[in-house]
Amino acid sequence: MSKTLLNVENLTMKFGGLTAIDDLSFSANNNEITSIIGPNGAGKTTVFNCLTGFYKPTEGQMFLNREDKTVNLNKFSDYKIAHKAKVARTFQNIRLFPVMSVLENLLVAQHNELMVASGYSIFGILNLKRYKDKEREAVEKAKYWLDIIGLTNRADDNAGDLPYGDQRKLEIVRAMCINPKLLCLDEPAAGLNPKESSELNKLLEFIKKDKKTGILLIEHDMSVVMGISDRVVVLNYGKKIFQGTPAETRKSKEVIEAYLGVDE
Amino acid sequence: MSSDIRAIVKDSLFTGLISLALFGPIVGLKTFSKGAGLFVTPHWTPVIFLVLACTIGRFLIGLNSLRKKEIGFVSKITSKVSYYLDNKGKHFAITGVLFAVVFPFLPFTDRYILDVSIMILTYIMLGWGLNIVVGLAGLLDLGYVAFYAVGAYSYALIATTFGWSFWVCLPLAGVFAAFFGILLGFPVLRLRGDYLAIVTLGFGEIIRIILINWYEVTNGPDGITGIPRPTFFGLPFKKIVEDGENSFHTFFNLEYSTMHRIIFLYYLILILALITNYFTLKIRKLPVGRAWEALREDEIACKSLGVNPTNTKLTAFAIGATFGGFAGAFFATRQAFVSPESFTFIESAIIVAIVVLGGMGSQTGVVLASIFLIGITEMFRDLEQYRMIAFGGAMVLIMVFKPKGILANRKPTITLREHNSK
Numbered sequence: 014m015s016k017t018l019l020n021v022e023n024l025t026m027k028f029g030g031l032t033a034i035d036d037l038s039f040s041a042n043n044n045e046i047t048s049i050i051g052p053n054g055a056g057k058t059t060v061f062n063c064l065t066g067f068y069k070p071t072e073g074q075m076f077l078n079r080e081d082k083t084v085n086l087n088k089f090s091d092y093k094i095a096h097k098a099k100v101a102r103t104f105q106n107i108r109l110f111p112v113m114s115v116l117e118n119l120l121v122a123q124h125n126e127l128m129v130a131s132g133y134s135i136f137g138i139l140n141l142k143r144y145k146d147k148e149r150e151a152v153e154k155a156k157y158w159l160d161i162i163g164l165t166n167r168a169d170d171n172a173g174d175l176p177y178g179d180q181r182k183l184e185i186v187r188a189m190c191i192n193p194k195l196l197c198l199d200e201p202a203a204g205l206n207p208k209e210s211s212e213l214n215k216l217l218e219f220i221k222k223d224k225k226t227g228i229l230l231i232e233h234d235m236s237v238v239m240g241i242s243d244r245v246v247v248l249n250y251g252k253k254i255f256q257g258t259p260a261e262t263r264k265s266k267e268v269i270e271a272y273l274g275v276d277e
Numbered sequence: 278m279s280s281d282i283r284a285i286v287k288d289s290l291f292t293g294l295i296s297l298a299l300f301g302p303i304v305g306l307k308t309f310s311k312g313a314g315l316f317v318t319p320h321w322t323p324v325i326f327l328v329l330a331c332t333i334g335r336f337l338i339g340l341n342s343l344r345k346k347e348i349g350f351v352s353k354i355t356s357k358v359s360y361y362l363d364n365k366g367k368h369f370a371i372t373g374v375l376f377a378v379v380f381p382f383l384p385f386t387d388r389y390i391l392d393v394s395i396m397i398l399t400y401i402m403l404g405w406g407l408n409i410v411v412g413l414a415g416l417l418d419l420g421y422v423a424f425y426a427v428g429a430y431s432y433a434l435i436a437t438t439f440g441w442s443f444w445v446c447l448p449l450a451g452v453f454a455a456f457f458g459i460l461l462g463f464p465v466l467r468l469r470g471d472y473l474a475i476v477t478l479g480f481g482e483i484i485r486i487i488l489i490n491w492y493e494v495t496n497g498p499d500g501i502t503g504i505p506r507p508t509f510f511g512l513p514f515k516k517i518v519e520d521g522e523n524s525f526h527t528f529f530n531l532e533y534s535t536m537h538r539i540i541f542l543y544y545l546i547l548i549l550a551l552i553t554n555y556f557t558l559k560i561r562k563l564p565v566g567r568a569w570e571a572l573r574e575d576e577i578a579c580k581s582l583g584v585n586p587t588n589t590k591l592t593a594f595a596i597g598a599t600f601g602g603f604a605g606a607f608f609a610t611r612q613a614f615v616s617p618e619s620f621t622f623i624e625s626a627i628i629v630a631i632v633v634l635g636g637m638g639s640q641t642g643v644v645l646a647s648i649f650l651i652g653i654t655e656m657f658r659d660l661e662q663y664r665m666i667a668f669g670g671a672m673v674l675i676m677v678f679k680p681k682g683i684l685a686n687r688k689p690t691i692t693l694r695e696h697n698s699k
Contacts, residue, residue, distance in 0.1 A: 095580070101582075108578035114692070116689070117571075121568060121579070122583075152693070156693065187582070
């Protein structure tokens with residue numbers, strides 16, 4: 014059933030003399046959650062930054078296999094990754110638009126569709142029905158996601174006023190509003206309490222199953238990683254040291270040595 | 278309470294002691310030379326006054342800080358006012374516009390007051406135009422006057438060279454200004470904050486210096502004279518009418534008055550300003566407006582959502598510049614004369630001050646700040662060089678009592694409540 018969604022081949026990223034990622038190859042499947050774990054500084058976020066166009070990799074290829082075609086991610090830079098290739102991401106330190114309302118945050122994510130519908134603002138200024146309808150549709154979509162994370166009654170509040178856990182969830186559904194094929198989550202469980210983090214697990218399971226979106230996850234919280242991942246990629250010093258299922262990962266000697274540690 | 282008073286007394290006595298130590302030798306002892314020797318004469322009276330002034334002044338400041346805890350009435354009033362404006366904003370705006378419409382016919386309105394109002398309205402329009410760039414898109418532009426200048430000179434040059442009417446030149450002035458907006462926009466796309474401010478400031482100066490030095494076209498520091506006055510849909514405001522020609526007063530069978538032209542100019546700038554306002558309020562609720570605000574909040578997040586930052590910033594620069602250009606064309610036709618003198622950095626600074634003090638992004642705030650700043654400077658016109666002190670004082674007052682600007686509350690561009698009620 015699951016097909017390969019993302020193929021990363023021989024990815025290398027150098028910053029001057031420092032090699033952050035060294036000849037990394039891995040793949041992630043459709044409708045699966047693939048976790049990238051590893052000690053701090055292993056290059057996890059750098060992989061994300063390459064995938065989402067914030068960095069241009071020194072070497073290597075990244076392919077996204079969509080139903081319609083295979084997209085070479087190297088060809089797109091920054092905003093086009095989200096717009097054209099449909100790869101969405103969240104950030105380690107939450108990046109919402111704090112003084113804009115929750116609903117507005119979700120509408121900015123649908124910017125490109127709305128922009129076209131508003132005739133690059135010309136129809137919008139003229140108050141044409143065509144734009145109004147599209148806007149209503151966009152709000153309905155935002156409402157759909159707010160219902161899922163239980164924030165509908167706070168839709169008109171500023172995003173910055175939400176509790177931390179809700180901000181995390183909002184950032185994830187904001188990324189989902191661009192209809193991504195691949196969703197990259199950078200430590201979504203950081204700073205969440207156990208209840209919030211189990212809610213997060215449910216949300217991610219839902220996205221994976223119902224939205225047919227592949228998820229790439231960077232996480233240090235092992236309860237999340239082991240609980241919901243289908244596959245795990247372990248990095249250390251920019252190199253892949255292991256790839257396998259969570260159960261296999263837990264047993265791997267190399268991974269225990271480099272990252273998980275030994276129970277006393 | 279009594280311990281507070283005791284502390285204040287102690288504090289002021291200590292201040293007195295320090296001032297005595299300072300003023301005693303500096304003011305109290307004066308040397309003079311007589312013959313071969315240098316003698317000292319004491320002046321104790323001014324010292325006593327100075328020391329007393331310091332002591333009592335310190336005591337009063339101390340007392341005032343005590344009272345502040347109980348009263349703080351100024352901040353109470355301002356918060357009430359802004360609460361009222363936020364909730365009854367619509368009524369306020371309608372009342373304001375109605376007042377502006379009947380204003381020229383009120384009994385106390387004379388030519389001077391109307392002239393000042395035209396100036397205030399020009400600044401309101403400029404403030405609203407700059408609000409798009411600074412308030413919404415968060416791009417601090419210290420060279421906004423450049424677009425004002427481009428608009429004014431485009432109108433002046435086109436009108437004097439080709440003799441086209443104001444209504445044809447106005448859109449052209451806007452187009453030229455927009456072009457310069459994009460021209461400025463491209464090199465500064467990567468810049469933010471302080472760096473952007475410095476480059477835009479430089480851009481403003483470049484335009485002014487080009488206007489001074491490009492003598493063949495702009496007539497240099499002498500400026501351009503004889504710019505056609507605006508006409509009332511083809512009817513000029515002329516006193517002496519030649520045969521077969523119509524003037525505004527002959528057409529409407531009115532007694533000739535110079536006020537006709539002034540009133541016409543007043544309504545012209547009022548309409549231009551209201552168009553700017555309507556456009557801004559409208560575009561703020563469109564995707565591009567939301568993208569501007571999102572860009573101001575977090576550019577990286579915008580990129581991750583597929584918002585094109587280049588286009589978004591350029592539209593902000595272009596649209597903001599267009600309104601600056603319109604205002605410039607109006608300025609040129611009002612003055613009938615433009616010279617680089619009118620487009621110095623201080624103009625940019627005043628417009629930025631209006632936007633910042635009004636509360637970034639607030640349309641009503643711009644109106645209040647313009648009335649306050651331009652009005653106060655105008656009121657102190659008789660005091661000449663002290664006007665700028667009044668201007669500075671007004672800015673300090675706003676910053677002390679309303680550090681985020683007069684009206685700093687942002688309203689969402691769309692609410693789920695409205696959506697659901699439809």
